Amino acid sequence: MYEPFDMTMAIEAFRNRLVSGESQPLDWWHLCRERIAAREPEVQAWEVLAPRTPEPPAAGLLCGVPVGLKDIIETRDLPTAWGTGGYLGTPGSLVDAALVTLLERQGALIMGKTVTTELAYFTPGKTRNPHDLTRTPGGSSSGSAAAVAAGMVPLAFGTQTAGSIIRPASYCGVFGFKPTFDAVSLAGIKSFAPSLDTLGWFANHIEDICTTFSALTRAPAIDALPTLDGVRVGVRSLPSDRVLDADVQRALARTRIRLERLGANVVPLPLDERFAALVEYQKEVMAYEAAQTLASEHRQHADSMGPRLVALIEEGQTLPYARYRQAQQAANELRQVLSRFFVDEVDVILAASAQGVAPEGLQATGDPLFCRAWTLLGVPCLNLPLGRGHQGLPVGVQLIGDRFQDDRLLAIAGCLMQVRPG
Amino acid sequence: MYEPFDMTMAIEAFRNRLVSGESQPLDWWHLCRERIAAREPEVQAWEVLAPRTPEPPAAGLLCGVPVGLKDIIETRDLPTAWGTGGYLGTPGSLVDAALVTLLERQGALIMGKTVTTELAYFTPGKTRNPHDLTRTPGGSSSGSAAAVAAGMVPLAFGTQTAGSIIRPASYCGVFGFKPTFDAVSLAGIKSFAPSLDTLGWFANHIEDICTTFSALTRAPAIDALPTLDGVRVGVRSLPSDRVLDADVQRALARTRIRLERLGANVVPLPLDERFAALVEYQKEVMAYEAAQTLASEHRQHADSMGPRLVALIEEGQTLPYARYRQAQQAANELRQVLSRFFVDEVDVILAASAQGVAPEGLQATGDPLFCRAWTLLGVPCLNLPLGRGHQGLPVGVQLIGDRFQDDRLLAIAGCLMQVRPG
Structure with a gap:
């Protein structure tokens, strides 16, 4: 039998136990199965477990x-149902998603499929927030965020088209990372809006976020910076005209203090008014592309689909091409503008992950509003589970880097997370 | 029974016949079936026909x-085999590719599946060039180009990751259009290198290229410009240090004369030396992404795969992430530089589609060299079947526009094609 150990240890610590012979390669698997047996009846994070x-x-x-x-x-080897409750489903695909092979090549073990909202849009699945079972875990990557938060697995994967990684990570109190657009292949993963869809992952340790990035991209190992001396942090949420809940304001303020204590120079980031339009542009790109991308699903299954998904597709079917083009062109331009900010003014941006803590109820998954602009910009975003709000509920904040500067972003976050909360 | 008519008429002419009652909606279908019965034994453009x-x-x-x-x-309703000859294959997918629904919503009739090279890379299928059965039609969209060239269908679809639309269009003497990257959804289409893959189409009339663009994107109808007065055309092939075959040089010169006769101002385009690196960058992006994207196919089927595909995937598996990132960042920057050229200096670029006419033999599909840079830049490219080389073989040239300026590019090309060759 396996030797019990701290379930929430980092991946590297487990690797050290394997090297020293303290653990065997399947020990973590067995511990996770026990944890799932104990917690799943309440949390409902899983669609199917490996048999x-x-x-x-x-x-x-x-x-x-x-x-x-x-x-x-x-x-x-496992069924896929895309959160449809059965109107789409297969007992097994012809080929694994590319991710599966990239993971297994690095020795990962596929524990199962986690609950997603319907086709990764808004209609919720059965999953509850492990911190308060009456609240949503967020979506669309609901089960992956909840499974990591409940300690059922140390690592889980999701996708983000609007706010489907950062928001559930914030609500569930875990790290959630959306790398630079296109960093990891989406082959074999249902697309929704191809110029937005990004594969990402959840973990309980910043080091595990980094290890996974290296494992999937073959980028060199990422070490935390020893200090944030000279690091410039711009504070700016998008949209910037919404009043954040006090919980989030406090989390941002506390993060700012931690950053400054480590030597960072924290300043407001003056993004011009063109950035205010990005939220609307993201919605238009998402609707236009979803109407194309899900055209066949809509034709076959509109009667079974949730009303919000049908509404989005039908909105996209009537959105003029000129509007779509304008949104894409503006996003292209603002990606360049933001890149110049990342050269001239800041190293990372600190922003709200969501309006507040996880909303009550399981009938909705919260609002991705504060993620939309960043997703359209294609920049890497990392939710830091740094705050606690009312009733002790988790509150996240995001750190954002420039495209292809994932390693820099993660090295800064690594330093930040080494300090105990002040 | 149906009334015979000119098989090679434009789509709009057929629509007029439908309106006037001269033709019935299935007439073109039946004519195409007759044409396929006559030509397919030689050309071998089809993998499977609608039953x-x-x-x-x-x-x-x-x-x-x-x-x-x-x-x-x-x-x-039809099998898919991805050009694998059977090591991957399904008698029918769970959902149609998005394109199928977008086409059928506009009244198109799916005639069948055309031959592709293996997984849209280099290993050829059975298709022959309709202009000379001993020569390749080009690839990877071999059957679609050949089927249109042989008059078997007025419209066929393919994808381009390096040069898989423009090159076969040039070799087969048809229009081939690769729109702006991401213009039409690839959902349900096997991906190869997601930041390069682009859906495009072949036709015998420039008007049909335009009609199809509007049908799929819901962009307004595109009318040919009445004249090219004031239109600026920059001449530049990439790479620019290769000597083109005399056939292609003559086709470029003749196109230039046609452009000038219509009032265009044709000038050499001074792209700086950074553009010379794009061909290598495209190769690196393609290898890195293919290694990720086809990881599962490689794991399951490497023994059955063609050696060039295996070599590309294995090259990609060892390509450092830093090289991939550098290529992507350089491409991002050059997209911006090129956009400024498109504002300040030229409206379209005239370039070689390929080194020369279709090479002899069916063991290879020719070289996509002259398409690689433009594909990485994500710009719309249109092959014009304007030339005839030695032995009367087709020679194409490409017109290239800026991203999201597909309509402008097509309006210019429309004007150009209204003149009879001089």
Whole structure:
């Protein structure tokens, strides 16, 4: 039998235990299964679990790490239902999603498929927030965020088209990382709006976010900066004209203090008024592309689809091409403008992840509003589970870097997370 | 029975016949089936044909237009084999590719699946060039180009990751259009390198290229410019340090004369030396992304795969992330530089589509070299079948516009094509 250990240890600590012989490659798997048996009846994070214990993995950056996959990620050996409750579903796909092979090549163990909202839009699944079972975990990557927060797996994958990683990470109190657009292949993952869809992941440790980035992209290992001396942080949420809940304001203020204590120079970021239009542009790009991308699903299954999804697709079907083009062109231009800010003014941006803590009820998944602009810009975004709001509920903030500067963003976040909260 | 008519008429002319009652909605379908029966034994453009005559379509911009789909485009009712000869294959997918619904909504009729190279890379299928059966039609969209060139269908779809539309269009003497990156959804189409893959189409008339663009994007109808007075054309092939075959040089010179006769101002385009690196960058992006995207296919089927595909994937598996990132960042920057050229200096660029006419033999599909840079830049590219080379073989040239200026590019090309060759 396996030796019990701290379930919430970081991936690297488990790798060290494997090297020293303290743990065997399937130990974490078995611990996770126990944890799932205990917590799943309440949390309901899983659509389906792997029916068998896998072969012991040999090696890799993720050797023996059990992972959850959002149920829009296709697998040969497990069914996929895309959160449709059955109107779309397959007992197994012809080919695994590329992600599955990239993970298994690094020794990861596929624990199962996590609950997603319907086709990764708004209609919720069954999952509850592990911190308060009467509240939403957020969406669309609901089950992945909740599974990590409940300690059922140390790593789980999701996708973000509007705010489907950062928002549930904030509500569930875990790290959630959306890398630069196109950093990891979406092959075998249901698309929604191809110029926005981004694969990302949840973990309980910033180091695990970094390890996973290296494992999937083959980027060099990312070390936390020793200090934030000279690091410039711009504070700016988008949209900027909304009053954030006091919980979020406090979390931002506390993060700012932590940053400054580490030597960072924290300043307001003066983004001009063109950035205010990005939220609307993101909605238009999403509607236009979803209407194209889900045209066949809509034709076959509109009667079974949730009304909000049907409404989005039908809105997209009537959105003029000129509007779509304008939104894309503006986004292109603002990506360049923002890149110049990242050269001239700041290293990272600090922003709200969401309006407040996880809303009450399971009939909706909260609002992705504060993620929309950043997703359209294609920049890497990292939710830091740094705050506690009323009733002790988690409150996240995001750190945002420039496109392809994922390693820089993660190195800064790594430093920030080494300090105990002040 | 149907009334015979000119098979090679434009889509709009057929629509007029439908309106006037001269033709019935399935007439073009039946004519195409006859043409396929006559030509297919030699040309071998089709992987599978629709087994039944479809229901008569009611309306739409493509009402009654038979279309061919490259066999990486998934369909519920027809098998897909992705050019693998069987190591991957399905008798029918769970959902149609988005394109299928977008086409059928406009009244198009799916004639069948056209031959593709293996997974849209280099290993050729069975298709021959209709202009000389001993020569390649080009690839990877081999069957779609050949089917249109042989008059088997007026419209067929393919994808371009390096040069898979423009090159076969040039070799087969048809129009081939690769719109702006992301203009039409690839949902349900096998991906290869997601930041390069672009859906496009082949036709015998520039008007049909335009009609199809409007049908799929809902952009307004595109009219040919009445004259090219004031239109600025920059001449520049990429790479620019290769000597083009005399056939292509003559085709470029003749196109230049036609442009000038219509009032255009034709000048050399001074792109700086950074553009010279784009060909290598495209290769690196393609290898890196293919290694990720086809990771599962490679794991399951490397033994059955063609050696060039295996070599590309394995090259991509070892390409450092830093090289991939550098290529993507350089491409981003050059997209902006080129956009400024498109504002300040030129309206369109005239460039070689390929080194020369279709090479002899069916063991290879020619070189996409002269398309690689433009594909990485994401700009719309249109092959014009304007030239005839030695032995009367087709020679194309490309016109290239700025991203999202597809309508401007097509309006200029429309004017150019109204003049008879001088």
